[in-house]
Amino acid sequence: MKEIDEKFYMPAMRWTEVVQLVESLDQETTEIITPLVLGEWPNTYSFTKALAEDLIRDEARGLPIGILRPSIVVNTASEPVVAWMNNVYGAAGVVIGAGVGLLKSLHCDKDIAADIVPVDMAINAALAIAWEVAQHTSENKPVQYLNTEIKTTSKNEDIIPVYNYISSAQNPIMWGEFMKLSEYGLNFPSLKFVWYYFFTLNKHRFIHNIYIVFLHLLPALITDVGAKIMGKKPIMWKTYQKISKFTDVISYFSTKQWNFHNNNVQNLWKRMNPQDKILFKFDMALLDWEVYFASAGKGLRFYVLRDSFECLEEARTRYQRLKYLHYTIFYSVQLILLYVAYKIVLHYWITFKDVLLEILQ
Numbered sequence: 001m002k003e004i005d006e007k008f009y010m011p012a013m014r015w016t017e018v019v020q021l022v023e024s025l026d027q028e029t030t031e032i033i034t035p036l037v038l039g040e041w042p043n044t045y046s047f048t049k050a051l052a053e054d055l056i057r058d059e060a061r062g063l064p065i066g067i068l069r070p071s072i073v074v075n076t077a078s079e080p081v082v083a084w085m086n087n088v089y090g091a092a093g094v095v096i097g098a099g100v101g102l103l104k105s106l107h108c109d110k111d112i113a114a115d116i117v118p119v120d121m122a123i124n125a126a127l128a129i130a131w132e133v134a135q136h137t138s139e140n141k142p143v144q145y146l147n148t149e150i151k152t153t154s155k156n157e158d159i160i161p162v163y164n165y166i167s168s169a170q171n172p173i174m175w176g177e178f179m180k181l182s183e184y185g186l187n188f189p190s191l192k193f194v195w196y197y198f199f200t201l202n203k204h205r206f207i208h209n210i211y212i213v214f215l216h217l218l219p220a221l222i223t224d225v226g227a228k229i230m231g232k233k234p235i236m237w238k239t240y241q242k243i244s245k246f247t248d249v250i251s252y253f254s255t256k257q258w259n260f261h262n263n264n265v266q267n268l269w270k271r272m273n274p275q276d277k278i279l280f281k282f283d284m285a286l287l288d289w290e291v292y293f294a295s296a297g298k299g300l301r302f303y304v305l306r307d308s309f310e311c312l313e314e315a316r317t318r319y320q321r322l323k324y325l326h327y328t329i330f331y332s333v334q335l336i337l338l339y340v341a342y343k344i345v346l347h348y349w350i351t352f353k354d355v356l357l358e359i360l361q
Contacts, residue, residue, distance in 0.1 A: 004260045006162040008057050012039050015054040042252035060160060066133040070122040071115035071166040075296045077287060079120040083299020091116050093246060095182045096300055101195025105211035106247055108201040108254035110176030113168040125165045125282040132268055166260045170285040175201060175254055181289060185297020189319035190307040196326035216240045
């Protein structure tokens with residue numbers, strides 16, 4: 001487990017070095033060496049965040065600046081409307097992919113924290129941080145927190161406050177619980193669901209890969225062959241290639257545990273007056289995950305899949321049919337496998353019996 005404090009961390013390659021590298025190479029060469037530059041970083045998205053912090057540390061002297069580090073951002077809790085979301089990245093993408101019936105497995109440890117935060121609460125924290133920074137850094141002085149002393153220093157990293165906005169420190173939710181509560185959304189199926197919900201979190205990569213072969217790639221191949229025969233464009237194989245890239249990124253965060261510290265965020269909340277705490281609610285300890293997820297699924301259906309609730313009953317009827325079809329195929333395949341296993345065992349038993357009889361004679 002890694003300790004992540006609210007402080008600057010030195011990246012493996014400084015922002016100045018990356019700028020020089022990119023400016024001196026063509027696009028094709030840059031793409032080739034990107035994996036080498038990233039090192040242990042899972043993607044360019046997270047890597048460039050670290051570079052941005054490095055830039056701020058070097059160049060932000062005299063500016064009223066604070067750094068907000070939100071963890072995995074998900075649907076709104078209440079503002080501007082309950083459960084609003086406009087993309088399918090991160091944890092929301094897992095819920096959508098599993099819900100519509102495309103995603104069957106995720107390489108994930110169900111017993112580690114899914115460090116998710118509602119987007120509106122993260123924005124409220126950003127607004128509160130702007131107020132805090134404006135109040136205390138107008139003269140390039142560090143923010144004074146509860147039970148701490150102001151330090152006189154010339155280093156930007158000591159002047160610029162960092163805020164880890166996370167849920168795991170105060171109100172943790174494990175990945176297993178996250179996916180279980182996400183099933184609330186299945187009570188409001190969409191006409192855009194392509195299959196019945198059948199999803200598993202697999203801690204071990206080998207088991208996950210078996211699921212991928214038999215529940216992603218093989219069905220995709222069969223579906224695309226059928227589409228080709230009927231003169232339609234095959235799309236499932238490419239779809240699952242994209243899904244695989246997406247889930248590999250998520251797996252980096254869902255199979256590792258970090259111990260985030262958010263003392264600056266908690267102290268900021270304590271400094272706010274009662275009225276501001278109502279207007280800019282961001283204390284993750286106050287969020288009821290069960291109430292939140294009861295609405296989140298409906299939000300993904302309406303705002304991401306853009307499926308009207310007027311067709312909810314029709315969608316429920318269709319989803320019930322998908323359930324019957326799923327279990328018919330599921331148990332039929334099991335019976336076929338059992339029959340094949342029985343024939344194999346019977347064959348070897350007969351062979352063994354004949355050899356045994358010859359020996360005894």
